[in-house]
Amino acid sequence: xxxxxxxxxxxxxxxxxxxxxxxxxxxxxxxxxxxxxxxxxxxxxxxxxxxxxxxxxxxxxxxxxxxxxxxxxxxxxxxxxxxxxxxxxxxxxxxxxxxxxxxxxxxxxxxxxxxxxxxxxxxxxxxxxxxxxxxxxxxxxxxxxxxxxxxxxxxxxxxxxxxxxxxxxxxxxxxxxxxxxxxxxxxxxxxxxxxxxxxxxxxxxxxxxxxxxxxxxxxx
Numbered sequence: 001x002x003x004x005x006x007x008x009x010x011x012x013x014x015x016x017x018x019x020x021x022x023x024x025x026x027x028x029x030x031x032x033x034x035x036x037x038x039x040x041x042x043x044x045x046x047x048x049x050x051x052x053x054x055x056x057x058x059x060x061x062x063x064x065x066x067x068x069x070x071x072x073x074x075x076x077x078x079x080x081x082x083x084x085x086x087x088x089x090x091x092x093x094x095x096x097x098x099x100x101x102x103x104x105x106x107x108x109x110x111x112x113x114x115x116x117x118x119x120x121x122x123x124x125x126x127x128x129x130x131x132x133x134x135x136x137x138x139x140x141x142x143x144x145x146x147x148x149x150x151x152x153x154x155x156x157x158x159x160x161x162x163x164x165x166x167x168x169x170x171x172x173x174x175x176x177x178x179x180x181x182x183x184x185x186x187x188x189x190x191x192x193x194x195x196x197x198x199x200x201x202x203x204x205x206x207x208x209x210x211x212x213x214x215x216x217x218x219x220x
Contacts (some may be wrong), residue, residue, distance in 0.1 A: 007076040027133035028147045032125045034170035035163060039122055044196035049077060049187045056182040066187075069196070071116045074203040085203050086117065092205035094213070101205050104218040121161065122172075128152055129161070139164045140188070144173060157181075 036199060039045065054061045066079035077084045085092040086106075086122040094101040106117075125131065129149035137146045145165040151158065164174040176186040207213060 006117040021101070024130060025132045029126065029132045031133070031145055031147055031163070031165050031170060032131060035165060036122055036125065037191075038171055039070075039119055040194075041072050041119070042197045043194050044069070046191075046193045046196045047189055048191040049189050051188070052186040054183075054186070056184065060094045068118070069198055069202055070119060071196075071198055071203075073119055074200075075118060076203055082206075085205050087200070087203040090204070094205060094210070096210065096213075099212055100214045100216060101203070101210075102216045102218055125149055125163075136167060139174065143167065145186070 045068070047070065049066050049068065050063065051066055052061060052063050057135050062079055066077060068078075069076040072088070073086070074088050075084075075086050081095055082096040083092075083094040083096065085094070089105060091104050091106050092101055093104075124136075129151055131150075132148045134148055136143050136144040138144075139146070145167050147163040147165065149161040149163070151161075159180050160178040162176040162178075163172060164176075165171065166173050172189065174186065174188040176184060178184055205215075207215065
């Protein structure tokens with residue numbers, strides 16, 4: 001009898017955890033749409049950010065700054081010694097300290113592809129995620145609208161994405177990715193400049209700019 005009672009309680013707790021995730025929360029829609037409208041596919045953006053990397057298991061935290069160049073689904077991200085480029089087909093992951101760059105072609109059909117393309121996450125938030133409106137919550141000393149998103153495809157590397165939105169301007173100000181391995185990545189957007197003009201070359205690794213860098217191709 002006790003065994004069955006424990007199973008019932010466990011099942012109820014499990015349902016309590018998943019039910020909010022399974023149901024789409026219509027209250028989140030105006031905010032998700034506002035964030036989608038904030039970034040146009042055909043416009044170039046230069047974004048400065050602060051980041052926090054928290055290792056929950058090791059109880060460690062690292063903070064720093066970074067920059068994103070983005071146009072459509074193409075981007076370049078610089079964070080400390082790491083540079084990531086995506087030209088719409090190839091992904092270049094560079095470590096300037098180790099003088100090496102890995103080249104791969106993400107598969108659009110793989111779950112990880114969605115999280116590898118920042119603008120695709122924003123534009124597909126209403127279709128590829130289950131979303132929940134959490135209301136106004138404190139974030140770094142300010143009241144911000146919090147929206148939680150859960151990937152519909154559970155095979156990807158991340159379990160949840162949080163968006164923090166200015167309640168007045170409805171602009172995205174920060175987001176946090178929860179990695180399944182117990183790593184939380186928080187990005188605070190300190191500056192977003194639109195109408196930027198970028199050449200295609202900015203989204204590709206240039207060996208002339210980094211002579212001596214070993215190129216390691218992971219192409220099938």
